[in-house]
Amino acid sequence: MDQLRAMRTFVQIANDGSLTAAARSLNCSLPTVVRLLADLESHLGVRLLNRTTRRLSLTAEGQHYLEQASTILAAIDESEAFLRAGQIEPGGTLRVTAPVQFGQRYVAPAVTGFVRRYPAVKCQLELNDRNVDLLQEGLDVGVRIGPLPDSTLVARQVGHVRRMVVAAPAYLKHQGVPLDPWDLQQGKAVLAHRAMRSWRFQDKGKTFTVPVEGNLEFNQIAPAIEACVAGMGFGMFLSYQVGEELHSGSLVRVLADFELPVRPVNVIYPHAGLLPARTRLFVDWLCHALDGVTSMQG
Template sequence: MDSLAAMATFVRVVDAGSLSAAARSLPSSLTSVSRQISELEQHFGTRLLLRTTRRLALTEDGRILYERAKSILTEFKEIESTLSRRDHQPTGRLRVSAPTLIGRLLIAPLLDDFLHRFPSLSVDLLLVDRVVDLVEEDIHLSLRVGHLPDSRLVARKIADLQMVLCASPAYLARRGTPQSPADLEHHDCLVFSGTPGAAVWRFKLDQDAEYRIRLYGRIWVNSLDALVTMAKHGAGIVRVPSWQVGADLAGGHLQRILRRHEPAPTPLHLLFQPSRLPSTKTRAFADFLVDHWLKRDPFVAGVDGHEEN
């Protein structure tokens, strides 16, 4: 059995939805397609597909093989493409994911320059404020904020993000300036989340001690842009990345509060698919971002902004 060919056929069957549709698209005979699936099942000693007169479904083992086979086949194509290209210029389609705000403000404006440098590349930019599954969603490169509990991920740290608390001068004049994290319980806090309920904000106390406060904010929004706009109009206190509000702090539209209690910076990583050879196009985009941000670090903006207390 040609294992690679059999896996390619298996993936085609799942994507097509039936053996006959896969046979037509390959093109190949229905008998050949059916035989390769049977050989795969015999090789792994497990049922991969559930066949009925109406539909075709994956077993649990079939789902595992499907996801891994797609990754293996993609990696093989990238190796083949890299070794066969004489000029080693990146080609094809690159799938990138990023948090919405970072993607919109810091990545999207750079894509024209990137594509001008690499005219044989195309980019799919997925902007989502959730953790993506690089393998299942076929993402080549992902920007992720926070510490990485999964050691299997191939990561490259590119920045530290400082979260800051700020409010408008009008709000602080009306409600007073918090002197400690506990004072926030008596203030209007604007919370970033897509699921209203209780939020936990973390703060630094003396030395290594950490203070956590559970907030039941009156306003919950799944957009940092909207929260900052409301904060500037006096709706309450917002917790956002310092780089996002650098101009507003410098211009006096917002004032930074509780600076001495700010938590340690949060890392920002570039993530690559585990167990995958970084392709030429993936390395090109990663190097492009890092080189651009080294010249002008966009993540330090606002760190030295004015503080009210």
């Protein structure tokens, strides 16, 4: 059996949705397509497609094999294209995801620089604060902040961040510098969202929460930071979110001795051994761009 041909045939069948359409796309006879699919299923020892008189559908094994086979074939096609063209410039579409503010501040400039360097690549950056499933949503590379669950994804840590309390110098002069997290209850808190009405700290390895109150609440980080800079109260943010303000002195970090442990920042991607050239190059590019950036203030 020509396994590569059988693999291409199966992917074409799955993409076209029928044996007849796949035969037409591959410019071969219907009996040939049927035979190649049967040979592949026999070789693998599993059924890849459920076939009825009206429709085809992937089995669970077929869905898994389709993802793997598509990646393998894409890598082969790209390698052959490079050799035929006598160059090593990557091309194709690259889909990347990252948290909104982190993506705006750090990932977007890296994406722009990558496309400037490799103009044959089309890059789509999707900023979202939910943890998306890379494989399910067809994404190539993601940035995650925080511990990673057990996964088949590959992760490369590029730094860390921590959650910290900050305030404007003028507010601290008026309110006083808190020496203990409970001192925050004597002032006002600027809330970034409803889930942050109790702030978590640790002391001597023990974690505890402090309820906070204020008369400003936002559902986005940026305006909450602006309110803190304006002297409207204490705010709790991730270090990268207020890095520029800390550097300029418009915000000051307080209660550093009570902060929770750092949270890792990882670049994640699937199929380490079968990455297309564009993905492999972008992962290296992004890791280099983010290296050390996220270790600020911590």
